[in-house]
Amino acid sequence: xxxxxxxxxxxxxxxxxxxxxxxxxxxxxxxxxxxxxxxxxxxxxxxxxxxxxxxxxxxxxxxxxxxxxxxxxxxxxxxxxxxxxxxxxxxxxxxxxxxxxxxxxxxxxxxxxxxxxxxxxxxxxxxxxxxxxxxxxx
Amino acid sequence: xxxxxxxxxxxxxxxxxxxxxxxxxxxxxxxxxxxxxxxxxxxxxxxxxxxxxxxxxxxxxxxxxxxxxxxxxxxxxxxxxxxxxxxxxxxxxxxxxxxxxxxxxxxxxxxxxxxxxxxxxxxxxxxxxxxxxxxxxx
DNA sequence: TCTTGACTTAGACATTGTCCAATGTAGGAT
DNA sequence: ATCCTACATTGGACAATGTCTAAGTCAAGA
Ligand SMILES: [Mn+2]
Ligand SMILES: [Mn+2]
Ligand SMILES: [Zn+2]
Ligand SMILES: [Zn+2]
Numbered sequence: 001x002x003x004x005x006x007x008x009x010x011x012x013x014x015x016x017x018x019x020x021x022x023x024x025x026x027x028x029x030x031x032x033x034x035x036x037x038x039x040x041x042x043x044x045x046x047x048x049x050x051x052x053x054x055x056x057x058x059x060x061x062x063x064x065x066x067x068x069x070x071x072x073x074x075x076x077x078x079x080x081x082x083x084x085x086x087x088x089x090x091x092x093x094x095x096x097x098x099x100x101x102x103x104x105x106x107x108x109x110x111x112x113x114x115x116x117x118x119x120x121x122x123x124x125x126x127x128x129x130x131x132x133x134x135x136x137x138x
Numbered sequence: 139x140x141x142x143x144x145x146x147x148x149x150x151x152x153x154x155x156x157x158x159x160x161x162x163x164x165x166x167x168x169x170x171x172x173x174x175x176x177x178x179x180x181x182x183x184x185x186x187x188x189x190x191x192x193x194x195x196x197x198x199x200x201x202x203x204x205x206x207x208x209x210x211x212x213x214x215x216x217x218x219x220x221x222x223x224x225x226x227x228x229x230x231x232x233x234x235x236x237x238x239x240x241x242x243x244x245x246x247x248x249x250x251x252x253x254x255x256x257x258x259x260x261x262x263x264x265x266x267x268x269x270x271x272x273x274x275x276x
Numbered sequence: 277t278c279t280t281g282a283c284t285t286a287g288a289c290a291t292t293g294t295c296c297a298a299t300g301t302a303g304g305a306t
Numbered sequence: 307a308t309c310c311t312a313c314a315t316t317g318g319a320c321a322a323t324g325t326c327t328a329a330g331t332c333a334a335g336a
Contacts, residue, residue: 014282014283014332014333014334015333015334016282016283016284016332016333018283018284019283034323035323035324036322036323048284048285049284049285050284050285050286051285051286051324052284052285052286052287052325052326053283053284053285055323055324055325056283056284069212071209071210071211071212072209073209074207074209074214074215074292074293075322075323076212076322076323076324077212077323077324090249090253090254090255090257090259092257093260093261099255099257101249101253101254101255102253103245103248103249103250103253104248104249104250105243105248107241107245107248107264108266110241110242110243110245110264111228111239111241111242111266112241112242115228115239115240115241116228116239116268117228117237117239117270117271118270118271118274119228119230119237119266119268119269119270119271120268120269120274121228121266121267121268122231122267122268122269123231123266123267123268124264124265124266124267125264125265125267126245126248126262126263126264127262127263127265128246128249128257128259128261128262129259129260129261129262129263130254130257130258130259130260130261131257131258131260132255132256132257133255133256133257136256136258152301152302152303152312152313152314153302153303154301154302154313154314154315156314156315157314172292173292173293174291174292186315186316187315187316188315188316188317189293189316189317190294190295190315190316190317190318191314191315191316193292193293193294194314194315212323212324213291213292214291214292214293215292215293
């Protein structure tokens with residue numbers, strides 16, 4: 001994700017300590033943190049970082065297409081740095097754990113023209129729900 | 139939806155005026171109201187109905203499987219009385235309008251066994267996003 | 277080093293949803 | 307028809323998530 005910082009500088013971003021730690025928190029592969037989880041982890045490295053800055057930075061990364069917003073339940077949105085590889089999500093209904101999954105067919109082609117109602121359809125997301133192995137053992 | 143009231147009575151529900159108007163508001167086909175929209179519409183018929191009762195009633199209807207909860211964006215959940223016919227959703231990214239859509243392939247079968255990570259997968263939802271004809275004209 | 281516009285901060289505010297104690301009532305019992 | 311009572315409703319406090327603003331700070335080009 002160090003190239004992310006390069007890309008951002010290329011876009012005219014000021015590279016502040018706050019933006020650096022947010023990028024570092026999102027660095028791990030396959031993480032899906034809420035804004036407040038990002039804030040908590042960022043605060044470990046930079047204790048004075050504010051919630052507003054975390055929200056601002058996440059919003060900017062989403063606009064730039066570097067991070068995806070995922071709303072699985074009606075709870076807090078989750079932020080997904082895996083924005084450059086198409087994938088979908090498998091969510092545990094009990095504990096909320098999210099796994100990235102790859103599917104075999106193109107879901108976009110499953111929507112026939114007459115079912116598009118004149119919309120310009122640009123995006124499709126598939127969310128599988130179930131019980132994870134951990135929760136099943138309980 | 140009058141048979142809904144029958145089914146509810148069969149389950150031991152007390153048929154109160156509040157529950158009746160909530161059911162009436164949800165009666166129209168293909169509606170996807172937020173809880174507060176249901177409350178606003180219910181208030182037109184029964185001005186003293188409280189937000190708490192609307193939330194309670196919607197939650198109970200969801201538990202009974204009579205209404206589906208739909209979280210498309212990170213905003214308020216929407217309540218979908220079309221619970222007895224499998225369908226998916228097409229959402230306008232700009233105005234939030236939701237249409238019911240039917241797709242051609244079974245998305246559940248698109249998730250290969252090795253991509254299930256030991257989950258017991260029970261449900262799948264497909265959400266298409268785009269621009270509706272109304273918003274495209276602007 | 278200076279300057280300046282972009283960035284950050286704290287906290288107020290907004291929206292959505294949950295919870296509780298007090299009050300009301302649907303529907304069975306008499 | 308009236309009474310009882312467990313279930314339902316109410317208003318408002320509270321919680322979780324997210325947005326906004328005014329004042330202070332700083333990255334980076336001149
Ligand atoms: Mn992901
Ligand atoms: Mn629907
Ligand atoms: Zn789980
Ligand atoms: Zn629209």
